[in-house]
Amino acid sequence: MNTNDRKQIEKEFLELKASMNEQQWNDAQHLLKLANDYEDNHPALSLRILQRVKNLNNKYAKSVERRLEKVNNGNSSANKQNIKEGDSNKAIMSDRAEGSFKFQNKSSETKQQASSDKSIIRILLGMELHKxxxxxxxxxxxxxxxxxxxxxxSPRYVSESQIIVEQPDSMATMDTGMALLSGLGVKPTGTDAELVKAFIYSADLINYLDEQLDLKKHYSSSDADYISRLSRDSSKESFYAYFENHVEVNVDQKSQVISVKSQGFTPEFAQALNKLIVERAEWYINQIGNKLAKEQLKFIQNEHALVEERIRSTKKQLLEFQNKYGLLDPEAEGMAIQKIAYSIESLIAQRQAELKALKGVMSDTAPQVTSIVNEINALEEQLKSERSRLTDSESGQSVSEILSKFVDFKVDMELALKAYASSQISLEKSRVEAYRQIKYLVVVESPTLAEEKTYPKVLYNLALLxxxxxxxxxxxxxxxxxxxxxxx
Known part of the structure; x- marks a missing residue:
């Protein structure tokens, strides 16, 4: 490779350096990727980049050095002598140039070497992800x-308590008749337990707990780790969801026992939170009971008012009836008239017997016979008069009709009196119930104080993951x- 080729490669190498920042220039893995990209199209520049990777003295240096040694073994001895005599960097450039020349000639030996070098680069590039x-x-x-x-x-501690809702039998609160009318006396099965569960998860209780115990501050404490704690700037919805995840309420469908488990970063706080939940739930269920008792009292008071109005109306009608006919007791009056009629019939029978006896010894014109006949006739007229008072309805003064109306009024009066007495008993009992607890929240197990952490469950979580x-x-x-x- 001549001097111009070396200068050209060095120029391209410097341009490549200028196109990268300091972090990329010192990143051996990034440079290896570039060497792989240039290996087919520009092998000389690829070898120059590999020399840079070797000079960085990183974990890839030994692998690159072995590769460069394999490339250098294929060079001529003359070029090796030039490397020893000249500048080391120029000698390396010369080796790369001759390697490039061999690539261009496509000799079989160089092709095998290039394929081996390519495999080495790919291994080095993927050694972290694919190895x-x-x-x-x-x-x-x-x-x-x-x-x-x-x-x-951060460790989380759990405090547990068990409660149950009880209430007296509503049938004992009022008279049997009024209880049937009002529909009371049927004890609910599971609604009270579910109602307590819904209240514990309600926003009203969560806000109350936050006011009393500074709940949000505890759950977002910096002493807890970032993943376990609640964010300080979390929304209300996130706070409510966090509370639901750290307070567990279960209802046993068979016994209706409510189990409450509360979590805290300290055992004392977990116990205090559980106690306050139980106390507030008791207040809530008692408030509902008192409200129901007041509604029951209001209902019975209205019914009692109707009964009082009924008895007043019946009494007024009875008095008007007695004043109209001038009778204190039509029934007694009818009995008296009937006794008079019976006595007259008895006298008539006696006189008729005497008359028969006298006619046997005297004539019909005899003074004694005439006197008895006149007496019998008078008694018969009186008997007709007395009977007409009992049955005659033309004048509207018939004793039987008066007595029938009087009996109706009397029956209405007796029924009204019985209803009034029953209503009065129920009213008094309801007044008592209104001022005492109708439902009771019984604590089966008091909130516990944990000695060991419950969460996180390290072995379980690790095995699951x-x-x-x-x-x-x-x-x-x-x-x-x-x-x-x-x-x-």
């Missing part, structure tokens, strides 16, 4: 996660092999 894919895809992520779980991840990574690696291997076979 150990299992390490890059499986082991490296697992090791990073292992370091995080064992060293960086290993399984997932191995599955992904296997799937990727299958896909890669399939594509590789298809592309052949």
């Amino acid at each position: 150990k894919p299992f390490f890059m895809i499986v082991l490296l992520p697992w090791l990073v996660f292992f370091i995080y779980q064992t060293i960086i991840a 290993a399984v997932v990574l191995l599955m992904l690696f296997g799937i990727g291997k299958i896909i890669y092999s399939t594509i590789h076979e298809i592309s052949k």
Whole structure:
């Protein structure tokens, strides 16, 4: 290679240097990629770049040096002498030039050498990503996660409590008749437990806990690691979602026992949070019970008012009826009239018997016979008069009609009195219930104070990640092999 060719290569090398920044110029892997690109079209410049990679004294230097030695072994002894006598950089340029000349002549030996050099460059370029894919895809992520779980991840402690909602039987609150009318007395099965669960996850309770315990400040504390803690500038929705992930509420469908588990970065905070949740849930369920009791009292008061109005109306009608006919008790009046009629019938029967006896010994014109006949006639007239008072309806003063109306009013009055008595009992009991708890939140297990951390579950998480990574690696291997076979 003549001097002009060397100068041309050096000029192109300097232009290549000028086109790169300092980081690229000192990056051996980047330079190896460029050497691979120029290898077919400009082998002399490719060898010049490889010399730069060797001079950087990096992990690729030995591989490049072996390659350059193989290229130099094919050069003439005259060129080797020139390298020893002249400037080292110029000698290297001369070797590359002659190598370029051999490439251009396409000798069989140079072609084999070029193919070998190309393979070396490709190996060097992909040695990190393709040399150990299992390490890059499986082991490296697992090791990073292992370091995080064992060293960086903040411990989280769990406090657990168990509660249940109980309530007295509503049938005992009121009279049986009123309970049937109001529909009360049926005890709900699982609605109260689900209601407590919904309240614990509600925004109202979360805001209350934040006011009382400074919940958001604890969860976003800088003492916790970045992944585990809540962002300081997080939105309300993110805060609520974080709370739901760190407070677990489960309801046993068979026993209706509510289990509450709260997480905190300290065991004391986790216990305090759990206690406050239970206390607030108790307040909430009692408030609902008192509200229901007040609604029940209001209903019974309205029913009692209707019963009072009914009894007043019935009483008024009864008094008007008695005043209209001037009778205190039409039933007693009818009994008296009936007794009089029975006594008159008895006298008539006696007089008729006497009359028969006298007619047997006296004539019909005898004074005694005439007197008895007149007496019998008078009694019969009186009997007709008394009977007409019981049954005669033409004048509207029939005792039977009056008595029938009176009985109707009396029955209405008795029913109203019974309803009033029942309503009065229910009203008094409801007043008592309105001032006491209708539902009770019974604490089955008080909030616990954790001695050991519960999260993160290091062994479980590491095993799970290993399984997932191995599955992904296997799937990727299958896909890669399939594509590789298809592309052949």
